[in-house]
Amino acid sequence: MKKIIVCILCLCLFISFCLFAVAAVKEGDLKEAARFYRGKVITSIVPTKPGGSYDIYARLLIPFLEKYTGAKVVVKNISGGGGTMGINAMYRAKPDGLTIGNLMIAGTSHAQMVGAEGIDYDLLKFTYLCRLTDDPQVFVVGKNTPYRNFSDLLKAKEKIKLASTGTSGATYIGALTIKLGFDLANVDVITGYQGGQDCNLAVMRGDVVGMVGSVSGRLRNIKDGDLRPLVVFASKRVPDLPEVPTVFEFGARGDKLNILKAFTITSDYARVFVATPGIPAEKVEFLRITVQKSMQDPKLLEFAKKQGYEINYLPGKEVEKAIKEMFANPPKALIAELKKVM
Amino acid sequence: MVDALFAGLMIVLSWPTIAYMIVGVIIGLFLGVLPGIGGPVILALLLPFAFTMGKVEALTFLLSAHAVGVTGGSVTAILFGVPGTGTNAATVLDGYPLARKGEAGRAIGAALAASAVGGVIGAFTLAALIPVLRPLVLSFSPAEFLMLSVMGLTFLTALSEGNSLKAAISGLLGLLFSFVGEETIMGTKRFTFGQMYLWDGVKLVPAVVGLFAVAEMVALLAEGGAIARNGSISWRGGPVSGILEVFKKWFLVLRCSIIGIVVGIVPGLGGDVACFLAYGHGAQTTREKEKFGEGNIDGVIAPESANNAKEGGALVPTIGFGIPGSAGMAVLLGALMMIGLTPGKELLQSNLDITFSLVWMVALANILAALFMLIVTPSLAKLTVIDGSILAPGVLVVAFIGAYLSSESLGDVLCALLIGMLGYGMKRYGYSRATFVLGLVLGKIVEQNLFLSLRIYEGPGFLISRRITFVLFVLCILILLFPLFRRRFSPDGTNKNHSEGNDNLR
Numbered sequence: 058m059k060k061i062i063v064c065i066l067c068l069c070l071f072i073s074f075c076l077f078a079v080a081a082v083k084e085g086d087l088k089e090a091a092r093f094y095r096g097k098v099i100t101s102i103v104p105t106k107p108g109g110s111y112d113i114y115a116r117l118l119i120p121f122l123e124k125y126t127g128a129k130v131v132v133k134n135i136s137g138g139g140g141t142m143g144i145n146a147m148y149r150a151k152p153d154g155l156t157i158g159n160l161m162i163a164g165t166s167h168a169q170m171v172g173a174e175g176i177d178y179d180l181l182k183f184t185y186l187c188r189l190t191d192d193p194q195v196f197v198v199g200k201n202t203p204y205r206n207f208s209d210l211l212k213a214k215e216k217i218k219l220a221s222t223g224t225s226g227a228t229y230i231g232a233l234t235i236k237l238g239f240d241l242a243n244v245d246v247i248t249g250y251q252g253g254q255d256c257n258l259a260v261m262r263g264d265v266v267g268m269v270g271s272v273s274g275r276l277r278n279i280k281d282g283d284l285r286p287l288v289v290f291a292s293k294r295v296p297d298l299p300e301v302p303t304v305f306e307f308g309a310r311g312d313k314l315n316i317l318k319a320f321t322i323t324s325d326y327a328r329v330f331v332a333t334p335g336i337p338a339e340k341v342e343f344l345r346i347t348v349q350k351s352m353q354d355p356k357l358l359e360f361a362k363k364q365g366y367e368i369n370y371l372p373g374k375e376v377e378k379a380i381k382e383m384f385a386n387p388p389k390a391l392i393a394e395l396k397k398v399m
Numbered sequence: 400m401v402d403a404l405f406a407g408l409m410i411v412l413s414w415p416t417i418a419y420m421i422v423g424v425i426i427g428l429f430l431g432v433l434p435g436i437g438g439p440v441i442l443a444l445l446l447p448f449a450f451t452m453g454k455v456e457a458l459t460f461l462l463s464a465h466a467v468g469v470t471g472g473s474v475t476a477i478l479f480g481v482p483g484t485g486t487n488a489a490t491v492l493d494g495y496p497l498a499r500k501g502e503a504g505r506a507i508g509a510a511l512a513a514s515a516v517g518g519v520i521g522a523f524t525l526a527a528l529i530p531v532l533r534p535l536v537l538s539f540s541p542a543e544f545l546m547l548s549v550m551g552l553t554f555l556t557a558l559s560e561g562n563s564l565k566a567a568i569s570g571l572l573g574l575l576f577s578f579v580g581e582e583t584i585m586g587t588k589r590f591t592f593g594q595m596y597l598w599d600g601v602k603l604v605p606a607v608v609g610l611f612a613v614a615e616m617v618a619l620l621a622e623g624g625a626i627a628r629n630g631s632i633s634w635r636g637g638p639v640s641g642i643l644e645v646f647k648k649w650f651l652v653l654r655c656s657i658i659g660i661v662v663g664i665v666p667g668l669g670g671d672v673a674c675f676l677a678y679g680h681g682a683q684t685t686r687e688k689e690k691f692g693e694g695n696i697d698g699v700i701a702p703e704s705a706n707n708a709k710e711g712g713a714l715v716p717t718i719g720f721g722i723p724g725s726a727g728m729a730v731l732l733g734a735l736m737m738i739g740l741t742p743g744k745e746l747l748q749s750n751l752d753i754t755f756s757l758v759w760m761v762a763l764a765n766i767l768a769a770l771f772m773l774i775v776t777p778s779l780a781k782l783t784v785i786d787g788s789i790l791a792p793g794v795l796v797v798a799f800i801g802a803y804l805s806s807e808s809l810g811d812v813l814c815a816l817l818i819g820m821l822g823y824g825m826k827r828y829g830y831s832r833a834t835f836v837l838g839l840v841l842g843k844i845v846e847q848n849l850f851l852s853l854r855i856y857e858g859p860g861f862l863i864s865r866r867i868t869f870v871l872f873v874l875c876i877l878i879l880l881f882p883l884f885r886r887r888f889s890p891d892g893t894n895k896n897h898s899e900g901n902d903n904l905r
Contacts, residue, residue: 113443133807134807135807135808136808137595137596137598137810138595138599139598141595141598142595142596174588175598218854222583223581223583224583224586225581225586245854247851248584248585248586249584249847249851250851251847254723257722258537258722259540259541261537261720262537262540264540264851265855277741278720278743280743281743281744365733398585
């Protein structure tokens, strides 16, 4: 008996010693990484032209990243292929920890599941630094439509037209998610509007019944009474629209549930910061810590708020987990539908 | 309402505000002169500076810099055939030939005055529209966008009278080029040859840089001599004569401003279209003896009045619904939110004075910009007498940088180079480059809105059932028949302006 206790004690000692050793090594490595970054140039890739929201997020972060990493941060706009070119570049860069970038999970994840043309990246392999913000999506209809709530719409027999941009955009995937996630054969998705805001106008004009898009991009019109929110894509109700139910409150199951979940994950983890895959662990740790410090800097938060850009930090590890979960339960029917157009 | 109008003016004229406007105008002009840097990029660059300013000052600074960015761009378009932004592309068509005739000063004077007057008209139309702003925006749907862009295509006829075969061939070639890339209806990738760069289609800025700047500079080197062919600036070259012409042609300016405003009000049509529509309209109605594309002053006045008027129009959906009418307006929207103003009903009811101050800002910034540029115009015009062998390499460098800056992609440089070779060929053999650009700009919009309308209204019935669409449809037919009427009723039985055809833009 005594022997066993001694053995256990020894084991405990050994384990704690090992842990301490690892921690000590880590501390040293982090210092090493900090030394590495001092005076280096970090390239922050933006997959669109200057002036868009990706660009503004990247530029907002520059002074803070520079402050905490000691490196110089340069924004590089690589636009083309609807963002694919820039994201490919983030993926293919040298894994020295000097290339980061921001991207959106919506669109990219579905494109990868479908195996769309030109995609060289693998979202499962990216190094996730953090989530910048979530971007809950809402299904809105025009104020003159007869649908007071989502149940009204589910019962409808007539044709329901939904507006969307091109077939690789989030508005298209959102509209398809409504159609397939609730098995509504009478929904007709009209593609070809120029952007999410254009779709808003299409709904207000009455070209179409409704559309799916970000809450942030529609809140103004909802408050003015021009758009009526029916249902939100989020795991719990959205603070901005407390009376609007989530898509999960209507008892979807099986593949339909996967379809709704996949789209919800893309809006829960909407914008993320990534680095090239295969970066040494200590550099990943260093980048994650500095990104966290930057994102929680009160000055950055104030800057972003002033400009109307949401910052809602979550650690990179959680993003990684969510992406894995999403790819483990792929929305089969949706992918089959997307394959026709991607 | 009238109180708010004056309260708005007071906001703009109060002391630190006006200083911020002047600084904004100067920066906007300077950045606008650099090719490839247009309104939205200017705003994105200046936004960080605005953080440290007061609310109204920040808004004044940003809006005035943005509003005058196009004014600066028109100067390089005229002097060297290098458009500052896509919006200035139409100005190249007649502005550069005028510079070749030694009338750069006159062209710049006309462009600046047209910009200023157009900008003011745009601003005050915005003011007049405030009560009906929301229903107005909602009355334009894809069906109307379609007819507006088809109307643009009918202007091809005006540009191609005479040597219509060659002009038609270039117009169709332009349409064909507009089909390159991923179409938005089914996501099909067309003519991309496995190149991801081509997914986004042939972009306007590199295309125009190639067609005009590259082709013209190559031609200049081949011919020898300076941009001003005679090596001197002609007596008609003074900016004052250009300004006077704008006021003489007030009706043309008014009509083109209205074109600009309508396009601005309609989000999703794209600002570049406005100038080409106005250019086409100018070609149709000109009474000048010069052919369009060979240095007709109307070809400068028309697009320039449209492109600044457009900004007033673009404010309409931005203010009324918080829906930006252009890329620049999207950034401006961020600025509005930054100072705690929510676009939508609030800005039209409780904050009406601020809304009117936006109107005044656009108007005053445009006038200030024109005055500033006029001061430097005589010296700038002298650049056109420098020998081509010295000037052309420099201009080519700037042109390629402009192509690159428009999206920071080397593909754009290659695109400008290849289209430049095509452009030189077209110039050599008398194929109209104006119709090519018109086809390129309008092709995608026509296609997209045609399919959207057919799906929304389930068939082509919308042509008759929608009132505005129907009116526009009838107008298109009239425009197509217009040359026939003109020929019949003109005294000598022929068309005076276009009798020798359009070998222009050589």
